[in-house]
Amino acid sequence: MRVLVVEDERRLASVVQRGLEAEGYAVDVCHDGRHGLWMALEQPYQAIVLDLMLPGLNGYRVCEQLRRADVRTPVLMLTAKNGEWDEAEALDTGADDYLTKPFSYVVLLARLRALIRRGGPVRRPALQIGDLHIDPATRRCRRGEEEIELTAKEFAVLAHLGLRSGEVVTRTDLLEQVWDAHHEAASNIIDVHIRALRRKIDIPFGRTTIHTVRGAGYRLADGDA
Template sequence: MKVLLVDDESAMVDALERGLTAEGFVTEAAMNGIDGLWMAEENDFDVIILDIMLPGLSGYEVCRRLRAGGSTVPILMLTAKDGEFDEADALDLGADDFLSKPFSFVVLLARLRALLRRAPVDREPMLTAGSIRLDPASRRCWRGEDEVALTTREFSLAEFMIRRKGNVLSRNTIAEHVWNSELDIDSNVVEVYIGYLRRKLDDGRTRGVIETVRGIGYRLIETVEGKNDAASSI
């Protein structure tokens, strides 16, 4: 999942980027409110972590403008302040949750996953596509009754695709959301991981769950166990 982090504390940004990357998130950062607002408006993020005290534009104003413009992306507001009025202001302006500094990374991670589960577009507590089930909270995956062991990157790829099941996803789109914007899109990293995921999810079954759309990308499809359709290959 793709996270926008807007905070002017470089040490915190670096620490959060390292931690979120290790958990399978793709993170982009802005160090002031003006850049943060522009990035949020011009790019597709799954969740935004937004500090209140920012140069240029405050987190309050960034949040207000995003909601006024129709954005529904989940926003987790960060504040170094204590006080119920700051929290109330954040929620009144459209933030989905708040966290006071200093905070535990474990708590931040739990809050992010909770926001992703209840966000308005394809954010069910248990994600499903036919016989495939994914639990974002526990990071577990099943096909039918069989649990499938996935690496962190494989799970992120499966989660991204299942949230957009039925849609054709280009290699560029997958790379931007599951890796980071610096990934060389001419490399075969996406193809390699699609192959890993396909083998684990199919595991000898005749019905494949990931279709290759020639010249465009890939599509995760609804599956019904027992169908005798051949899986696509890379």
């Protein structure tokens, strides 16, 4: 899942980014309103964390313009203001939730999960590939009735493959969707996660679900597809 963080306090933006990435999100970050608006219009995100006081274009206007452009991505607005009128204006311009600084990161994460679960067009349904069950909403995976424990990144890789089940997914696509648009990952990071997934979801069950398509990428499919 990809999340956009628009926050001009660079230290705070970095802390939020690291925390979300540890939970398995791919995170893009920018520090001004106009750039944030452009990114939100150009890229599909599952949620946007949007600061209110931004250079270039404030959070109210960014959110307002997104809704005018019919972008329905859930928006969690952050602000140092705590007045009821500020909260009302944020919600009236299209924000889905509102969090006052300083805030608890645990609460931020919980509210973000709730927004993604509720966001109709961005909610991801449970996936079934043979007897492999993947539920992006709850981040649970099982083979038949047996639960499989995955790390946040392992689950993110598997879920993206599952959403494109039967299709070839390139390494570049996996890097962009599971890490972020500017991540300079080690060349073997995809291979490491694919091997880990095979050891957990395939080998113990005598299955072959993740297929390597030489020179192209990977395909998630039941059997020998």
